[in-house]
Amino acid sequence: MPITVSLLAYLVSSVCCIMALRGLSGPETARGGLLFGIIGMALAVLTTLMLPGVQSYGLIALGIAIGGLIGAVIAKKIEMTALPQLVAAFHSLVGLAAVLIAAAAFKNPEAYGISEGNGGEIHLGSLIEMSLGVAIGAVTFTGSLIAFGKLQGIVTGKPVVFRGQHFLNALLGLGLVALIVLLCLSGSPLFFWSIIGVSLLLGILMIIPIGGADMPVIVSMLNSYSGWAAAGIGFTLQNNLLIIVGALVGASGAILSYIMCKGMNRSFFNVILGGFGGETATAAAGAQGDRHVKVGSAEDAAFILKNASSVIIVPGYGMAVAQAQHALREMADHLKSEGVKVRYAIHPVAGRMPGHMNVLLAEASVPYEDVLELEEINRDFSQTDVAFVIGANDITNPAAKKDPSSPIYGMPVFDVESAGTVLFIKRSLGSGYAGIDNELFFYDNTMMLLGDAKKMCEGIIKAFEH
Amino acid sequence: MTDNQKLIEQAAAVASSAEGLSSQASDLALQISTAMAADASGGTPFFVMGLTVFVLACFVGYYVVWRVTPALHSPLMAITNAISSVIIVGALIAAGPVEISPSKWMGFAAIILASVNIFGGFIVTRRMLQMFSKKKK
Numbered sequence: 279m280p281i282t283v284s285l286l287a288y289l290v291s292s293v294c295c296i297m298a299l300r301g302l303s304g305p306e307t308a309r310g311g312l313l314f315g316i317i318g319m320a321l322a323v324l325t326t327l328m329l330p331g332v333q334s335y336g337l338i339a340l341g342i343a344i345g346g347l348i349g350a351v352i353a354k355k356i357e358m359t360a361l362p363q364l365v366a367a368f369h370s371l372v373g374l375a376a377v378l379i380a381a382a383a384f385k386n387p388e389a390y391g392i393s394e395g396n397g398g399e400i401h402l403g404s405l406i407e408m409s410l411g412v413a414i415g416a417v418t419f420t421g422s423l424i425a426f427g428k429l430q431g432i433v434t435g436k437p438v439v440f441r442g443q444h445f446l447n448a449l450l451g452l453g454l455v456a457l458i459v460l461l462c463l464s465g466s467p468l469f470f471w472s473i474i475g476v477s478l479l480l481g482i483l484m485i486i487p488i489g490g491a492d493m494p495v496i497v498s499m500l501n502s503y504s505g506w507a508a509a510g511i512g513f514t515l516q517n518n519l520l521i522i523v524g525a526l527v528g529a530s531g532a533i534l535s536y537i538m539c540k541g542m543n544r545s546f547f548n549v550i551l552g553g554f555g556g557e558t559a560t561a562a563a564g565a566q567g568d569r570h571v572k573v574g575s576a577e578d579a580a581f582i583l584k585n586a587s588s589v590i591i592v593p594g595y596g597m598a599v600a601q602a603q604h605a606l607r608e609m610a611d612h613l614k615s616e617g618v619k620v621r622y623a624i625h626p627v628a629g630r631m632p633g634h635m636n637v638l639l640a641e642a643s644v645p646y647e648d649v650l651e652l653e654e655i656n657r658d659f660s661q662t663d664v665a666f667v668i669g670a671n672d673i674t675n676p677a678a679k680k681d682p683s684s685p686i687y688g689m690p691v692f693d694v695e696s697a698g699t700v701l702f703i704k705r706s707l708g709s710g711y712a713g714i715d716n717e718l719f720f721y722d723n724t725m726m727l728l729g730d731a732k733k734m735c736e737g738i739i740k741a742f743e744h
Numbered sequence: 745m746t747d748n749q750k751l752i753e754q755a756a757a758v759a760s761s762a763e764g765l766s767s768q769a770s771d772l773a774l775q776i777s778t779a780m781a782a783d784a785s786g787g788t789p790f791f792v793m794g795l796t797v798f799v800l801a802c803f804v805g806y807y808v809v810w811r812v813t814p815a816l817h818s819p820l821m822a823i824t825n826a827i828s829s830v831i832i833v834g835a836l837i838a839a840g841p842v843e844i845s846p847s848k849w850m851g852f853a854a855i856i857l858a859s860v861n862i863f864g865g866f867i868v869t870r871r872m873l874q875m876f877s878k879k880k881k
Binding site for chain 2: 303315343347358372375376626634637
C-alpha cells in the first residue's frame with residue numbers, strides 16, 4: 279500500500295474516533311457512535327498491518343487473540359458497581375503499553391524512521407517527544423494501579439500523608455526534567471531507563487495521598503493522562519492518528535476532571551495536593567449533641583410515599599454498595615402505578631466515577647427520561663412532596679450552603695430540605711464519606727429510616743402490598 | 745596587428761571563461777533552489793505539523809466532549825479508554841520485523857495490553873449503552 283493511502287486511511291480512522299465521541303451526545307445516537315469507534319480502530323489496525331515493515335503476522339495475531347480474550351472475558355463479567363476499578367485498571371494498561379512502545383522505539387529507532395540512517399543516533403526532537411511520552415505513560419501506569427487498589431480496597435482509601443511529601447514530589451518532578459535534558463544531550467540509555475524509574479515512582483507518590491472521596495477526579499485525570507501519553511507516542515512515531523486520538527482522550531479526561539472538581543467546589547490543585555477527608559472526621563463528630571432526630575419505620579415511609587403526588591429520589595454511592603437499585607426501582611414502579619410522579623436526581627459526584635450512578639440506575643432498568651441532573655431538577659424540590667435520599671449524604675448537606683466553616687462549603691447540593699418531607703435512608707447516624715456531620719438529620723421535616731438500603735426498600739414494598 | 749589579434753583572443757578567452765562561470769553560478773542556484781524546495785516539502789520537522797494537528801484536535805475534543813450528556817459520562821470514559829489504545833499502531837510496528845529482538849518482544853507485550861483495552865473497553869461500553877432504555881410503553 280503506498281504511504282499516501284495509509285495516511286489517508288489513518289485520517290478516516292481519526293474521523294471515526296471523533297464521531298464515536300460525538301455519538302455520545304444522546305442515548306439514541308450512542309450505539310452508532312460505538313460502531314464508529316470500532317470501525318475506526320479496526321481500520322487503524324488493518325492499515326498498520328499493511329505497512330511494509332510489518333511482517334510477523336502470526337505473532338501479532340497471537341498477541342491480539344490473547345489480549346482480546348482477556349479483555350472480553352473481564353468486560354463481560356464485571357459488575358457495574360466495580361466499573362471505576364475496571365476503568366482505572368484499563369488506564370494502567372494504556373500507560374504500560376505506551377512505556378513499552380517508547381522503549382521499543384528507543385532500542386530500534388530505524389523501524390520508526392526517527393534516526394539518522396541505519397543504526398545512527400535518534401533525532402533530538404524525537405528524543406524529547408519520546409521522553410515526554412514515556413514519562414506520562416509511566417505515571418499513568420503506576421498512578422492508575424494505585425487508584426485501582428484504592429477503589430478495590432486493596433490499598434487504604436484514606437489519604438496516606440507523610441512529612442515532606444510535597445517536597446519529595448517536587449524534587450522528583452525536577453529530577454525528571456533534569457533527566458530529560460540529560461537524555462537529549464547525551465542520548466544515553468541510562469537516562470532513558472532512569473526517566474522510566476522516576477516516573478513510575480512519581481505516579482505512586484502522586485496518587486497515594488488522595489482520599490477515596492476524590493477518586494472520581496483522579497480516575498478522570500488518569501483518563502486524561504492516558505490520552506496525553508498516546509499523543510506523546512504519536513509525536514515519537516510521527517503518526518497523526520495517535521496525536522488526534524490522544525488529544526481527544528486527553529481533552530475528554532480533562533473536562534471530566536473539571537466537572538468533578540466543580541461538583542465538589544474544589545480546585546484541581548486542591549484535589550491533587552491530597553489529604554482531604556482524613557482529618558475532618560474527628561473534628562466534626564463533637565457537634566452532634568443531643569438534638570432530636572425523628573426516626574421512622576418502613577411502614578411510616580410507605581404511608582408517606584403513597585400519599586404523595588410527587589417524589590424525587592436522590593441516590594448516592596451507598597445505594598450501590600447495598601445493591602439496592604433493583605429494590606428501589608421496584609418501589610418506584612409501585613408508586614408510579616399508584617399515579618405518583620417519580621423522578622431521580624443525580625449529583626455530578628454521586629458514585630465513584632463520572633456518570634456512574636446513571637449506569638447503575640440504567641442497569642436496574644430505570645428509564646433514562648426519569649433521571650435528571652442537578653441543575654435540571656434542583657428547583658423542583660420546593661414543589662415536591664417527598665425527597666427520598668438513599669445512600670447519599672454530603673450532596674444533601676445544607677451546611678454546604680450555610681456554614682462557611684464547613685469543609686464542603688460552596689459545593690453544589692440538592693435543596694432536599696425544601697421538599698414537604700425528607701425520607702433519609704441511612705445505616706446509622708454517622709457522618710458521610712467526607713467525614714462531615716449532616717444537620718439535615720435534625721430538621722423537622724426529615725424522617726430518618728435507619729437500616730440497610732436494600733432491606734428498607736423491600737420493607738416499603740411489602741408495606742405497599744398490605 | 746598581432747597585438748590587436750592577441751587582444752581579441754584574450755577577450756574571447758575572458759568571455760568564454762565568464763560564460764563558464766555564469767553557467768556554474770546558475771547550476772549552483774539551481775542546486776540551492778532544489779535543496780530549498782526539498783527542505784520545504786519533506787524536510788520540515790514533523791514536530792510543527794504534529795503540533796498543528798495536536799492543537800486543533802484538542803479544540804475538536806473540547807467541543808465534542810462538552811456536548812456529551814452527563815448521563816453518558818461513564819460510557820465516555822470507557823470508550824475513550826478503548827480508543828486511546830490506538831497506540832497499538834506503535835506496538836504493531838515494533839513487533840512487525842521478522843528478526844527477533846528485544847524491541848519485538850516489547851511490541852508483542854504492548855499488543856497484548858492494548859488488545860485487552862480495545863476489546864474490554866468496547867465491550868463494556870456496549871454493555872452500558874444497552875442498559876440505557878426508554879420508558880416501556
